[in-house]
Amino acid sequence: MKRAFGLIMSAVIVFSLVAGCAPQTPQVIEKPVTVVVEKQVEVEKQVVSTVMVEKQVAVEKVVQQTVVVEKAVQQTVVVEKVVTPTPVPLTFKEAPMLAAKVAKGELPPVQERLPLEPRVVEGPTGIGKYGDTLHMLDVAALSVPHRLTDHGLLGYNIPTSEYHADVIKDWSWNADYTELTLYLRKGMRWSDGDDLTTEDFSWYWDNVLFNTELRPTGPGYPWVINGVDTKLDVIDDYTLKYTFGSPNPSILDRWGRSSMSSPGQWFWGPSHWQQKFHVGFRDRKELNAEAVAAGFAASATAEPWVAYFNSKSGGYYSGIQWGAALDMPTLRPWNPIEVKQEYILMERNPYFWYVDTEGNQLPYFDYARIEAVGDTELLNLKLTAGDADVSLWWGTFNNIELYKANELSGGYTTLIASYPNECAGGMSFNQAYQDDMVIGDLLRNIDFRRAISLGYDRQNMNDVLYFGLAEKHPAAPLKSMPWWSDTFWNEYQATYDPVKANKMLDDLGLNKRDNEGYRLLPNGQRLAMTLTGDYAYYNIQAEMIIGDMKDLGMEVIYKLLDPTAFGQSLLNNEMQLIGRLGPSRMTLFGRGYPDQWALETSGNEWGRPFVEWKLSKGERGVEPPAEITVHTDKWAEFVSVPSDSPRAAEIGKEYFQYFADQLFFLCGAGIPPQPFIIGNDIGNFPRENLVFASDNNFYHPYYPELWYRK
Structure with missing residues (x-):
């Protein structure tokens, strides 16, 4: 009887919490959608603007919509997309730590580090400020760094039913969905300053995906459909086309999860870096000796260079493995500079290709530090002590009362998301x-x-x-x-x-x-x-x-x-x-x-x-x-x-x-509820329409690049 009473009291607490965190509006996404809501609402229109700067960019707003409830009737509301030109500052800005490097001649000016059409986003609380370190917690495998920073060709919005262009500028299909054309962002660079071009796709295609030593069973799904290999054509430095053996529109459903179309282990990557560890561009005997010296041995089916190459390809879920390729060029907002069993420390990428609506290059935080905690009880103690600025991944709902009870002392707020895919x-x-x-x-x-x-x-x-x-x-x-x-x-x-x-x-x-x-x-x-x-x-x-x-x-x-x-x-x-x-x-x-x-x-x-x-x-x-x-x-x-x-x-x-x-x-x-723990001094984290989903890569829809310390 006592257990039943405890469950009832807990349920009262949780229902109150969920009611306070319940989403009140449909989220606006970049493509027109029909949203079914329980009440008739007036929905703001999202404005996707073209900004007139030294470079032409498209503005995307990551916002929570305002609604006015008129009467409690069910109605279908169509969210529209309006395009209108809006002026913004004529120059880009950068973090002070990068400005200092520019002044010393260690970096080119910010306008030379950004693509002609950077991705422009705005957070729910607007423009943030530079500086400080983002603190997060993880378990021993340290998968949070990957999920926090990964970017792919596309990305899902919060409902995980619509995706947007991310690394690429745009895409187009032919009439029967057998030809997919991708358009890259001109002037976009890897974190070491090297240009991102179609060569990073064609090189990987020829030398990795269809290399029998690296891929002995072939490229597999989704590149082989009904026994027919996909064909890649390079149109120019920033345009490429895939031709499939049969219609393949679902490949974009796959790429919408950013980690499935990110550089490294799938189908593209920094060619200028990866070829340094590839037998097609090195003497085989010399490369195998280098691999053995680095601790890699031959397997029953492959020479040492194969495992060595794979270790240098990135894309790992476990951040601990990043230590093998610490200087690998990335497109992440922060790059690892220290990889230890106890923590990973990452520093801002000076070539990151996001800016806010005032031209500030993102991210706002200078550093991100993810601490590994081996014991789940200790992790919960650290969460309730406020040791994490943001925690989406490791909180568990059976500890919800613990999280709520320590909000004041820990300086955080507990939010409730839905977990729609498990x-x-x-x-x-x-x-x-x-x-x-x-x-x-x-x-x-x-x-x-x-x-x-x-x-x-x-x-x-x-x-x-x-x-x-x-x-x-x-x-x-x-x-x-x-x-x-x-x-x-x-x-x-x-x-x-x-x-x-x-x-x-x-x-x-x-x-x-x-x-x-x-x-x-x-x-x-x-x-x-x-x-x-x-x-x-x-x-x-x-x-x-x-x-x-x-x-x-x-x-x-x-x-x-x-x-x-x-x-x-x-x-x-x-x-x-x-x-x-x-x-x-x-x-x-x-x-x-x-x-x-x-x-x-x-x-x-x-x-x-x-x-x-x-x-x-x-x-x-x-x-x-x-x-x-x-x-x-x-x-x-x-x-x-x-x-x-x-x-x-x-x-x-x-x-x-x-x-x-x-x-x-x-x-x-x-569809269980999932607790989010968000520091009260963290800006630009939304408070409504919260979803926790592997299928949208967990963190991507919340734009960690926009978070800042108030």
Whole structure:
């Protein structure tokens, strides 16, 4: 009874918090959209201006909209885009620390460091001020530096349903979506001052993507479609064209997540830097000796220079790995100058290509320092002590009362975002498991999966982790997607019925139990399966799953691996039940990077060996059953039409219905709330329309370049 009362009181606190942080307006994005709201509102029009300076630029405002509520009726409101010329200062400005270097002759003037058309953005509180260090916290792998600073060709806006040009100035398609033309920003430079041109794309294309030593299985998806390689044509120094074997509009859905189109490891990078470590531009014997001296050895299939080159290519999620290429040119707002196990220190990029509406080159902060904290309890203590200026990633909702109680002493505010592309307590059934065929056959038995789903107490998970504030959601794309269908719900996902679940397991011949109440397999052994996770925050979810499965007479043994070991175990087909955040890629990004939805990427967990088999053309992995192959092959048609077309909705509904019915993976508590901790002295962080999503690279829509200390 005391626990129930505590939950009720906690829920009251949290509901009050959410009500105070609830978004009141649709976010304005650069393309016209239709936004459905619960109340009739008057929406401001976003103005995208052309500014008259020494260089012509386009102004984009990252703003929260003002609304006037007139009456409580539902209406569709169209957000318009208006283009009008607006004068701005004739000169650009820079941080004092860079001005000092210019004065000493160590840097060219700021107007020579910016492209002809820089990206111009404005934060929700306007113009900031230069100086100081941005302090953030992370865990040992130090992935926050990457997520904080990464920029790609495109970037998603906060709803993760529309993207904008970022590194590139613009793009265009031909009529049938087989030719994509990209337009770069003239005069844009890497952080070492070297020009960014189409050579940085063509060099990587010829020497990395289609190099059999670096890519022995070929470039793969999305560059090979229906067996046809994509062709790259360089038009001039700032224009390039990709020609695909069939329509490929979903490639932009992929690139909208900035990390999927950023330089380094994907399909472009600083050619003048990378060729220094490439065998095509060095003596092979000399380069291999250099690689060995740097600590890289030959593998069973590659010479030492291959691992050496990859270490110098950047693009790593773990900032610790940046130490191997500390002086690699980047396009980040801050570049690493110190990489240690305890922290990463980054300094402003003098060639960063963003400015504010008054011509101030961004970022505002001179430095960014990310501290690694190995223990989650210590991390929470540091968060509540105010040691982080901004924390989006590591706060957990079950600690919401702790965060709220320490706001005054810690000098911060706790905001609530929605997490639209994951499900807490997600669990996948490995359809390729072969080490124990009795267990493997159960995992592949749809009635077994249905029984487990019926015995999966999703509401309890929601109550314990999120005070009931998450949503019940099937293992399917978001309801906001054009291909959503109410039929994705079925009785096995919408219902908690352990009585029926137990009956179904009995009917499968698992009706005998040992003296501890666990079911026995036909061979007399206990029905026991291993659940493997890769992050400590899954531990509580795993405990609840263990309890639910015990009620069904199945023993679940939880195993926590670090992310690297987890990935290797998944690749080795050693897992039975895979525990992570659940069916990811539920947003538009999922069309470009499907993970669980197709056999195209390494993010697939329920059939990773199937992916290996497909990508290697049968040389590795496990051949998938014909039914799975036939269905997942339909993915090619789904991604060949524009996402906003009626045909995409039609195909998508049929395609995702298969996954809703098959239950290869389960969703626990969907669309959970996520706490943001923001220092009270941090400017230009929005207070409304907050979304926390892997699919938009977490930090990108909040423009860290615009943050400053008040």
